[in-house]
Amino acid sequence: HKYVYDFAEGNKDLKDLLGGKGANLAEMTNLGLPVPPGFTITTEACKAYLTTGREPDGLAAQIEAHLESLEREMGRKLGDPQDPLLVSVRSGAKFSMPGMMETVLNVGLNDRSVVGLSAQAGGNDRFAWDSYRRLIQMFGKTVCEVPGEEFEHALDDAKRAKGTQNDLDLDADDLRGLVDAYKKIFAKHTGREFPQEPREQLDLAIRAVFESWNAERAVVYRRQERIPADLGTAVNVVAMVFGNLGADSGTGVAFTRDPGSGAQGIYGDYLANAQGEDVVAGIRNTVPLQELEQIDKKSYDELLDYMARLEEHYKDLCDIEFTIERGKLWMLQTRVGKRTAAAAFVIAGQLVDEGLIDLDEALHRVNGAQLAQLMFPRFQLDHEFQPVAKGIGASPGAASGKVVFTSARAVELAAEGESVILVRRETNPDDLNGMIAAKGILTSRGGKTSHAAVVARGMGKTCVSGADELDVNVPAKKFTVAGQTVNEGDVVSIDGTTGKVYLGEVPVMPSEVVQYFEGELDPEQTDDALVKAVHRIMTHADGTRRLRVRTNADTGADAARARRFGAEGIGLCRTEHMFLGDRRELVERLILAAGDQEREAALAALLPLQREDFIEIFREMDGLPVTVRLIDPPLHEFLPPLEQLAVNVAVAQERGEDVAKEEALLAAVRRMHEENPMLGLRGVRLGLVIPGLFAMQVRAIAEAAVQVTRDGGSACPEIMVPLVGAVQELETVRAEAEKIIAEVVGDSGVEVLIGTMIEVPRAALTAGQIAEAAQFFSFGTNDLTQMGWGFSRDDVEGAFFWRYLELGIFGISPFESIDREGVGRLVRIAAEEGRAARPGLKLGVCGEHGGDPDSVHFFDEVGLDYVSCSPFRVPVARLEAGRAAI
Numbered sequence: 001h002k003y004v005y006d007f008a009e010g011n012k013d014l015k016d017l018l019g020g021k022g023a024n025l026a027e028m029t030n031l032g033l034p035v036p037p038g039f040t041i042t043t044e045a046c047k048a049y050l051t052t053g054r055e056p057d058g059l060a061a062q063i064e065a066h067l068e069s070l071e072r073e074m075g076r077k078l079g080d081p082q083d084p085l086l087v088s089v090r091s092g093a094k095f096s097m098p099g100m101m102e103t104v105l106n107v108g109l110n111d112r113s114v115v116g117l118s119a120q121a122g123g124n125d126r127f128a129w130d131s132y133r134r135l136i137q138m139f140g141k142t143v144c145e146v147p148g149e150e151f152e153h154a155l156d157d158a159k160r161a162k163g164t165q166n167d168l169d170l171d172a173d174d175l176r177g178l179v180d181a182y183k184k185i186f187a188k189h190t191g192r193e194f195p196q197e198p199r200e201q202l203d204l205a206i207r208a209v210f211e212s213w214n215a216e217r218a219v220v221y222r223r224q225e226r227i228p229a230d231l232g233t234a235v236n237v238v239a240m241v242f243g244n245l246g247a248d249s250g251t252g253v254a255f256t257r258d259p260g261s262g263a264q265g266i267y268g269d270y271l272a273n274a275q276g277e278d279v280v281a282g283i284r285n286t287v288p289l290q291e292l293e294q295i296d297k298k299s300y301d302e303l304l305d306y307m308a309r310l311e312e313h314y315k316d317l318c319d320i321e322f323t324i325e326r327g328k329l330w331m332l333q334t335r336v337g338k339r340t341a342a343a344a345f346v347i348a349g350q351l352v353d354e355g356l357i358d359l360d361e362a363l364h365r366v367n368g369a370q371l372a373q374l375m376f377p378r379f380q381l382d383h384e385f386q387p388v389a390k391g392i393g394a395s396p397g398a399a400s401g402k403v404v405f406t407s408a409r410a411v412e413l414a415a416e417g418e419s420v421i422l423v424r425r426e427t428n429p430d431d432l433n434g435m436i437a438a439k440g441i442l443t444s445r446g447g448k449t450s451h452a453a454v455v456a457r458g459m460g461k462t463c464v465s466g467a468d469e470l471d472v473n474v475p476a477k478k479f480t481v482a483g484q485t486v487n488e489g490d491v492v493s494i495d496g497t498t499g500k501v502y503l504g505e506v507p508v509m510p511s512e513v514v515q516y517f518e519g520e521l522d523p524e525q526t527d528d529a530l531v532k533a534v535h536r537i538m539t540h541a542d543g544t545r546r547l548r549v550r551t552n553a554d555t556g557a558d559a560a561r562a563r564r565f566g567a568e569g570i571g572l573c574r575t576e577h578m579f580l581g582d583r584r585e586l587v588e589r590l591i592l593a594a595g596d597q598e599r600e601a602a603l604a605a606l607l608p609l610q611r612e613d614f615i616e617i618f619r620e621m622d623g624l625p626v627t628v629r630l631i632d633p634p635l636h637e638f639l640p641p642l643e644q645l646a647v648n649v650a651v652a653q654e655r656g657e658d659v660a661k662e663e664a665l666l667a668a669v670r671r672m673h674e675e676n677p678m679l680g681l682r683g684v685r686l687g688l689v690i691p692g693l694f695a696m697q698v699r700a701i702a703e704a705a706v707q708v709t710r711d712g713g714s715a716c717p718e719i720m721v722p723l724v725g726a727v728q729e730l731e732t733v734r735a736e737a738e739k740i741i742a743e744v745v746g747d748s749g750v751e752v753l754i755g756t757m758i759e760v761p762r763a764a765l766t767a768g769q770i771a772e773a774a775q776f777f778s779f780g781t782n783d784l785t786q787m788g789w790g791f792s793r794d795d796v797e798g799a800f801f802w803r804y805l806e807l808g809i810f811g812i813s814p815f816e817s818i819d820r821e822g823v824g825r826l827v828r829i830a831a832e833e834g835r836a837a838r839p840g841l842k843l844g845v846c847g848e849h850g851g852d853p854d855s856v857h858f859f860d861e862v863g864l865d866y867v868s869c870s871p872f873r874v875p876v877a878r879l880e881a882g883r884a885a886i
């Protein structure tokens with residue numbers, strides 16, 4: 001079995017096997033770019049190691065063979081005392097998990113080869129000892145779990161002794177002393193000496209990379225990003241090149257376009273005389289990449305040339321890690337770069353203009369989650385708000401909240417429902433939980449590529465990084481800026497687009513994308529690149545998709561907005577809210593009616609009110625279908641709470657008041673009390689039990705439709721019966737409804753369809769029979785999920801879903817994204833058997849899933865005619881329906 005690949009043997013399509021980093025190193029090697037030689041150990045080897053707890057057979061020999069050929073190519077032997085080859089051991093999974101797993105640089109250094117390294121570098125002792133101390137530090141921390149702070153404290157001590165803040169001021173002797181200190185720390189924590197044998201270093205580092213796949217922060221990150229837990233990581237062993245050889249060396253990161261806005265240009269950070277991890281960690285402040293032109297024009301021009309070639313080749317934004325060793329440029333990593341939601345749209349549009357991709361591909365490159373993010377509001381700054389600091393707009397959005405300084409405090413306050421801004425000097429992977437809990441992240445150090453920036457962008461969380469006017473003091477829980485002190489609990493606002501930081505809470509305004517959907521921004525007139533790109537891609541999605549998109553709306557205002565957002569009708573108009581508020585008393589009268597007369601009086605009072613509701617909605621949806629669901633919720637929602645009522649009666653009795661009426665009400669409420677109301681008297685059951693209720697609603701719908709049509713409009717009502725489990729239920733309701741409709745509609749030309757929700761598993765399984773009586777089905781996937789799994793949506797999420805997610809029983813709540821195999825299967829069966837019984841049966845979905853990107857793809861696949869979702873989700877569903885069709 002082949003577990004090890006030379007870079008020359010791989011390519012960019014082998015990410016499953018070689019991980020993203022390895023596959024792209026191979027691709028760059030084969031493109032002829034200057035990549036230091038090396039090899040990749042596959043994810044399969046990692047998986048085998050993680051399941052069995054030991055390296056698979058044959059791996060050691062293959063590593064040996066590839067190491068030998070690397071040594072031949074480099075003309076040096078690993079850790080050779082005279083002239084050592086050094087390597088980095090780098091993790092690299094299929095999906096990028098920035099900073100989550102481990103990398104060890106300078107493997108092969110020991111007490112003897114450090115001297116050889118110095119000689120190799122022309123007697124540069126400082127460099128050699130700096131490299132050695134880095135190895136002990138990284139190896140100790142990542143391979144042997146020595147607490148990282150101990151090394152940092154020792155480094156701080158050395159700097160303090162020297163009277164400097166800058167690690168560059170430490171000379172060879174200082175660093176030799178530091179190596180001794182580090183070795184002591186290592187021995188204290190591990191109970192052994194730092195391993196001197198180069199091959200042992202290599203093997204231990206490889207094993208540590210395998211194991212880092214299951215490090216807690218990696219597990220948390222995968223859950224957040226929905227990356228499967230069983231992919232494993234590859235390990236890349238790469239010949240070292242050195243950016244810490246002096247002023248003519250350095251290391252940096254670059255983007256072929258601005259990953260924040262998508263604008264074309266040169267973006268990146270450069271740090272002279274440093275090794276790679278210094279840039280990402282935000283240890284020293286970097287300079288903008290443009291300045292490299294002054295520092296080293298030859299390398300700069302070469303880099304721009306490679307960036308152009310990579311973009312041309314990958315046909316997308318690429319990000320790059322590079323190192324310059326004494327004026328020689330080396331490419332250490334590339335990948336199709338992460339980007340903000342806005343940049344994703346803008347870049348997709350640009351690439352179409354540049355002829356690199358077509359519109360289908362552009363549509364494929366954006367997604368509904370990004371669009372949803374762009375619909376969030378932004379700060380409204382026409383007030384007198386003055387920023388107190390300006391950092392780097394690392395991840396866009398507008399966030400206000402209480403300042404916290406630790407991950408733990410962020411989690412705590414967020415759990416209490418507070419909005420918090422996590423403020424740190426720089427973040428590291430241990431801050432992940434706090435970053436997830438926070439509304440926004442603010443750091444005083446680090447560039448666009450710092451840990452905070454990369455992780456926040458991935459999460460779609462607002463982040464300002466490198467706001468260096470901030471003096472952050474974590475132990476004292478405060479920061480100072482512009483002469484003011486901000487304590488834990490004070491409110492700040494951060495703008496992740498501009499990088500500006502404000503004290504206090506800044507008001508927000510709608511996004512320009514929403515303004516565009518609202519019709520307030522003309523995409524032809526504006527010079528907003530994002531709006532233009534969104535318009536173009538949405539237009540293509542609309543022209544491509546097969547699925548129609550409707551909305552869930554119960555009011556004229558919602559219907560109107562959804563229509564502006566592109567809704568092609570209403571898929572779910574809930575009628576129950578029409579019975580709340582002032583009207584609740586009427587419903588109470590209806591339910592508690594002593595006889596026909598009382599009941600009919602209550603219904604007669606409700607009829608005109610309902611009719612007005614429907615008229616308004618039909619007008620807004622003129623010419624488009626409107627599915628009205630007959631009353632659904634459990635009875636108790638319309639009655640006063642039992643306990644409350646009992647107390648009132650008791651108190652009134654005590655006072656000797658006349659409580660005859662209240663007692664009657666209490667008795668009725670007792671009689672109707674249900675232990676399990678969601679599985680009780682609701683939906684069609686209610687309609688069958690309370691005479692005249694559904695009839696009144698049907699009449700109101702039909703009369704409203706006739707009225708609107710007479711006024712010159714066009715109403716297309718579809719009456720939907722909820723909670724049907726057996727065709728007989730539907731037949732009973734339908735027989736009565738048809739009589740009323742025939743009578744009301746007369747020769748007005750109005751057509752009213754009658755169909756049902758499929759939300760009880762039995763309905764899905766007897767869909768063939770139900771279809772005989774239904775003119776359409778609409779899948780109520782919320783209830784179908786609830787009843788399909790047998791758990792209550794209102795109770796389970798906090799109670800045990802976290803554990804289910806942790807155990808991987810599901811990767812995402814089945815209420816959020818449809819459970820394809822289970823609940824989805826019910827949908828599939830019902831769709832097939834329904835259509836077999838009644839060809840052309842109209843099929844839609846009206847649960848929350850209608851606006852969930854993954855679920856939209858599933859519904860397209862199953863052949864539904866439309867999805868219906870809340871007004872704000874309509875553009876998301878349109879986009880995803882388009883993506884599903886390409």
Ligand code: ADP
Nearest residue numbers: 088090091099103238239240241276277321332
């Ligand atoms: P990550 O995935 O966290 O970015 P990397 O494996 O890319 O981790 O490595 C961390 C840093 O070390 C990067 O800046 C990278 O460029 C640098 N680096 C890795 N391998 C080498 C090498 N062979 N020579 C010089 N620098 C390296």
Ligand code: MG
Nearest residue numbers: 021321332333
């Ligand atoms: Mg990297």
Ligand code: MG
Nearest residue numbers: 722759780783
């Ligand atoms: Mg339901």
